[in-house]
Amino acid sequence: MSPATIRATGDVLLYLNGVTVSFDGFKALNDLSLVVEEGELRTIIGPNGAGKTTMMDVVTGKTRPDTGEVFFRGNEDLTRLDESAIANLGIGRKFQRPTVFENLTVLENLELALAGTRGTWRTLLAKLTPERRERIEATLSRIGLTEHSDKPAGALSHGQKQWLEIGMLLIHDRQLLLLDEPVAGMTDRETEATAELILDLARDRTIVVVEHDMAFVRSLGAKVTVLHEGSVLAEGSIEHVQNNLRVIEVYLGR
Amino acid sequence: MRAGLVSAEQSAWTPRFWVGFAIALLVLGGVIPVLNLAVAHDSPVAVPDYLVPLLGKYVCYAILALSLDLVWGYAGILSLGHGAFFALGGYCMGMYLMRQIGTRGVYGNPLLPDFMVFLNWKELPWFWWGFDHFAYAVAMIVLVPGVFAFVFGWLAFRSRVTGVYLSIITQAMTYALWLAFFRNDMGFGGNNGLTDYKDILGWDVHLAETRLGLYLASVAGLGIGFLVCRFITVSKLGRVLLALRDAESRVRFLGYSTTNAKLFVFTVSAVLAGIAGALYVPQVGIINPSEFSPGNSIEIAIWVSVGGRGTLTGAMIGAVLVNLAKTWLTGAVPEIWLFFLGGLFVLTTLVFPHGIVGILRNLPWPRPRRVAPTKTPVPVQEPVAIRKRA
Numbered sequence: 001m002s003p004a005t006i007r008a009t010g011d012v013l014l015y016l017n018g019v020t021v022s023f024d025g026f027k028a029l030n031d032l033s034l035v036v037e038e039g040e041l042r043t044i045i046g047p048n049g050a051g052k053t054t055m056m057d058v059v060t061g062k063t064r065p066d067t068g069e070v071f072f073r074g075n076e077d078l079t080r081l082d083e084s085a086i087a088n089l090g091i092g093r094k095f096q097r098p099t100v101f102e103n104l105t106v107l108e109n110l111e112l113a114l115a116g117t118r119g120t121w122r123t124l125l126a127k128l129t130p131e132r133r134e135r136i137e138a139t140l141s142r143i144g145l146t147e148h149s150d151k152p153a154g155a156l157s158h159g160q161k162q163w164l165e166i167g168m169l170l171i172h173d174r175q176l177l178l179l180d181e182p183v184a185g186m187t188d189r190e191t192e193a194t195a196e197l198i199l200d201l202a203r204d205r206t207i208v209v210v211e212h213d214m215a216f217v218r219s220l221g222a223k224v225t226v227l228h229e230g231s232v233l234a235e236g237s238i239e240h241v242q243n244n245l246r247v248i249e250v251y252l253g254r
Numbered sequence: 255m256r257a258g259l260v261s262a263e264q265s266a267w268t269p270r271f272w273v274g275f276a277i278a279l280l281v282l283g284g285v286i287p288v289l290n291l292a293v294a295h296d297s298p299v300a301v302p303d304y305l306v307p308l309l310g311k312y313v314c315y316a317i318l319a320l321s322l323d324l325v326w327g328y329a330g331i332l333s334l335g336h337g338a339f340f341a342l343g344g345y346c347m348g349m350y351l352m353r354q355i356g357t358r359g360v361y362g363n364p365l366l367p368d369f370m371v372f373l374n375w376k377e378l379p380w381f382w383w384g385f386d387h388f389a390y391a392v393a394m395i396v397l398v399p400g401v402f403a404f405v406f407g408w409l410a411f412r413s414r415v416t417g418v419y420l421s422i423i424t425q426a427m428t429y430a431l432w433l434a435f436f437r438n439d440m441g442f443g444g445n446n447g448l449t450d451y452k453d454i455l456g457w458d459v460h461l462a463e464t465r466l467g468l469y470l471a472s473v474a475g476l477g478i479g480f481l482v483c484r485f486i487t488v489s490k491l492g493r494v495l496l497a498l499r500d501a502e503s504r505v506r507f508l509g510y511s512t513t514n515a516k517l518f519v520f521t522v523s524a525v526l527a528g529i530a531g532a533l534y535v536p537q538v539g540i541i542n543p544s545e546f547s548p549g550n551s552i553e554i555a556i557w558v559s560v561g562g563r564g565t566l567t568g569a570m571i572g573a574v575l576v577n578l579a580k581t582w583l584t585g586a587v588p589e590i591w592l593f594f595l596g597g598l599f600v601l602t603t604l605v606f607p608h609g610i611v612g613i614l615r616n617l618p619w620p621r622p623r624r625v626a627p628t629k630t631p632v633p634v635q636e637p638v639a640i641r642k643r644a
Contacts, residue, residue, distance in 0.1 A: 084512070
């Protein structure tokens with residue numbers, strides 16, 4: 001398929017075409033092409049340095065690719081936009097380390113993430129309306145942090161921070177969520193609960209999960225893309241990928 | 255848990271706050287004038303005339319400290335060039351005051367200030383036009399520092415210059431202006447600056463009444479400046495600023511333009527600093543390039559950190575206390591002052607990171623309002639997804 005025909009398809013939400021990013025001669029992404037369909041749950045795996053995080057950086061505008069194009073919803077060229085503009089198109093991102101605003105309370109963290117007012121002038125005059133407050137309360141109970149709403153986020157446990165961050169993504173109503181190692185540092189129980197939450201979320205949005213934890217990837221049961229040295233090595237179901245000889249060679253076999 | 259969901263905006267503008275604000279305003283704006291005018295001069299509580307402009311100077315420094323705290327304490331932008339905005343506002347006021355001298359100058363030239371006659375200039379440079387009107391001067395007091403900060407901030411924040419690099423370029427900015435204003439060719443009186451003022455709005459600047467009026471104008475400026483800063487810091491934008499101070503890229507990924515937020519607050523802050531400078535100049539009677547000196551701007555940061563950065567009251571308290579100490583020490587033991595200032599900075603940085611306000615907060619005050627409702631440890635609640643299974 002030529003790029004034009006892929007872009008014309010209504011079902012494609014995110015399309016990376018021939019993206020290359022190099023840092024001091026090292027190619028973090030090497031002619032990477034990737035298609036994520038609307039409503040899909042996709043897991044991306046790969047050894048360290050395969051380019052997983054760089055791929056997310058390119059999609060969210062943190063890194064500009066040297067060559068290649070990134071299209072969202074068919075016609076939005078993400079390589080021309082900055083982070084906040086991309087976020088406002090409906091792309092949310094969860095970082096590898098939980099990054100909540102430690103000096104703000106749990107409630108205030110959610111308030112900032114809540115969809116709506118983003119302009120500087122409008123934020124200055126923004127009011128917390130009853131509807132918005134209700135949405136925050138609903139999210140608080142969904143992520144189980146109602147009792148902690150007044151606590152500074154810095155005082156939460158590691159797992160609670162991860163949940164708060166997922167809550168912040170939830171409340172923002174994104175069409176596409178990029179989750180970078182969402183279960184890193186979680187206990188088994190927390191990991192299990194996170195898998196359930198992700199499956200629950202995936203019902204009404206598109207999610208791309210980057211993960212190391214193979215048990216977790218298997219529990220999501222989604223289509224898997226294996227990255228290696230900055231490009232796609234294999235793609236398909238987890239069984240298909242695990243039986244791929246080249247994948248075994250570079251990643252699973254070690 | 256309803257109580258927990260009261261937003262910061264609501265809890266900031268309580269009757270209790272307004273009472274405290276009114277009391278502070280009354281003490282500064284009511285008690286001091288009464289002690290100056292109505293109390294017998296030999297009374298121990300009388301405020302003699304010579305003290306009024308000194309107090310006015312401290313109030314202007316407090317406004318300046320507020321302006322730095324707004325960007326540094328709340329948005330994490332350590333500007334080491336805020337003295338430049340202060341001086342720019344001061345020069346605008348100085349130009350107005352120079353034009354008011356008229357024929358009363360040494361050379362009696364009705365149009366040109368003395369230093370221009372001395373330099374053999376024949377006509378008034380274009381950038382001095384209009385400064386004989388007070389309203390025009392006021393507009394410039396706001397616009398010159400504001401536009402300058404906007405352009406400087408736009409270039410710096412758009413290129414994502416942050417942290418110590420930003421501090422360095424703000425130092426370079428004020429240093430560059432310092433050198434520029436020293437030059438006679440600039441048309442601002444060179445090394446000597448602008449001085450020998452006669453009157454402001456028709457009032458002789460040397461009269462005790464005028465000085466009291468200027469002091470009261472400064473107090474009004476401080477009150478309004480404080481309310482503006484409080485309005486910004488307790489708004490949702492204030493939370494965006496706190497958030498970007500700690501994790502800027504994360505704020506961007508939430509869809510906020512951190513560049514615009516920082517630019518807004520930097521510009522507001524520069525305007526406030528400019529107003530402080532404009533109020534300061536008629537009370538001290540001179541503005542010269544030394545106000546641009548890089549050391550001056552660093553001193554402002556010390557006031558704020560001594561008082562407690564990130565708290566508006568702390569910034570004001572710090573400015574007044576450090577300057578009281580400066581007035582006293584530079585008179586009593588001048589050679590000690592710089593060591594004292596340096597020592598103070600080291601001490602606050604290492605031992606009292608939250609300054610005087612931090613020390614006061616840690617004292618065992620009776621706190622009727624802050625009884626923690628969560629004293630009993632709350633059992634860790636598990637997310638709904640887990641509980642569904644159980």
